[in-house]
Amino acid sequence: MNKNNSEPTSGNSDSGCIYLVGAGPGDPELLTLKAARLLRDADVVVYDRLISAGILAQVPAGVTRFYVGKADGHHHVSQPEINALLLKLAQSGYQVVRLKGGDPFIFGRGSEEASYLQRHGARFEVVPGITAAAACAAYAGIPLTHRGVANGVQFISGRGRHNREPELDWQALAHSASTLALYMGVDSLDQVCSKLLRAGMPGDTPAAAIENGTTRQQRRLISTLAQLPIQAVAFRLQSPAMVVIGEVVNFSQTLDWFRPDSGQPAAASARSMHG
Numbered sequence: 001m002n003k004n005n006s007e008p009t010s011g012n013s014d015s016g017c018i019y020l021v022g023a024g025p026g027d028p029e030l031l032t033l034k035a036a037r038l039l040r041d042a043d044v045v046v047y048d049r050l051i052s053a054g055i056l057a058q059v060p061a062g063v064t065r066f067y068v069g070k071a072d073g074h075h076h077v078s079q080p081e082i083n084a085l086l087l088k089l090a091q092s093g094y095q096v097v098r099l100k101g102g103d104p105f106i107f108g109r110g111s112e113e114a115s116y117l118q119r120h121g122a123r124f125e126v127v128p129g130i131t132a133a134a135a136c137a138a139y140a141g142i143p144l145t146h147r148g149v150a151n152g153v154q155f156i157s158g159r160g161r162h163n164r165e166p167e168l169d170w171q172a173l174a175h176s177a178s179t180l181a182l183y184m185g186v187d188s189l190d191q192v193c194s195k196l197l198r199a200g201m202p203g204d205t206p207a208a209a210i211e212n213g214t215t216r217q218q219r220r221l222i223s224t225l226a227q228l229p230i231q232a233v234a235f236r237l238q239s240p241a242m243v244v245i246g247e248v249v250n251f252s253q254t255l256d257w258f259r260p261d262s263g264q265p266a267a268a269s270a271r272s273m274h275g
């Protein structure tokens with residue numbers, strides 16, 4: 001793990017607490033007020049790979065930082081090591097922000113860390129964040145639900161246990177009236193789309209991939225279930241990307257409001273151009 005600063009100095013053996021904080025998907029303005037306050041007041045920040053530079057810039061100089069991210073499914077620091085670090089910091093009395101991309105309890109291992117802390121009698125609190133599915137879809141002009149089009153949404157992971165195939169009920173997913181929001185799906189995109197097709201989902205079902213959602217690097221690929229895997233290769237789709245499958249993707253043509261190059265909504269960038 002990388003430790004950027006010196007040992008934290010303001011620990012207090014009575015008041016250590018681990019705040020499991022969701023940072024949202026990248027745009028620093030999507031941090032909650034509570035997350036921003038806790039970052040300002042923290043002794044230590046322990047953060048993951050998907051925390052954007054803009055969010056790390058909110059951490060005051062002098063706060064000790066530990067990077068415990070992983071690359072391409074390979075853990076830079078193992079989960080037991082992260083758990084042990086958090087416990088030690090809590091037992092030493094520090095106010096610790098355990099900063100995670102999106103929401104800590106959605107494919108974020110926040111519940112594993114909370115369970116470990118709870119078992120060892122350490123104080124923790126959970127601060128929800130905006131999860132990638134909601135934020136990336138919104139920044140791509142896609143409502144995850146829409147009356148009469150999709151009355152639900154299912155969050156699914158493209159990665160199973162130990163990086164194996166996802167174990168999902170493909171029949172149920174293929175015949176569901178809900179939107180599907182696929183996390184960690186870049187490597188398994190071909191497999192996931194094929195399984196849905198084989199289970200009976202129509203090939204012309206609208207599908208989108210949103211890479212680096214909510215940031216200036218955001219790119220979106222609008223396609224169909226049958227075409228998405230091959231188009232993703234030509235598009236050179238990279239992680240992190242969210243995949244959204246369902247009729248709601250059609251709204252992306254008319255509700256496309258975000259201009260990633262300026263980091264601004266279309267209306268604001270038009271105003272500043274004219275101003």
Ligand SMILES: C[S@@+](CC[C@H](N)C(=O)[O-])C[C@H]1O[C@@H](n2cnc3c(N)ncnc32)[C@H](O)[C@@H]1O
Nearest residue numbers: 025102103108131132183184212213240241242
């Ligand atoms: C380990 S999961 C963490 C999810 C996170 N806890 C959340 O609630 O959004 C990582 C996956 O989230 C998605 N993701 C996170 N940030 C993203 C972003 N800025 N753009 C697109 N997808 C993102 C990608 O599917 C990525 O592979």
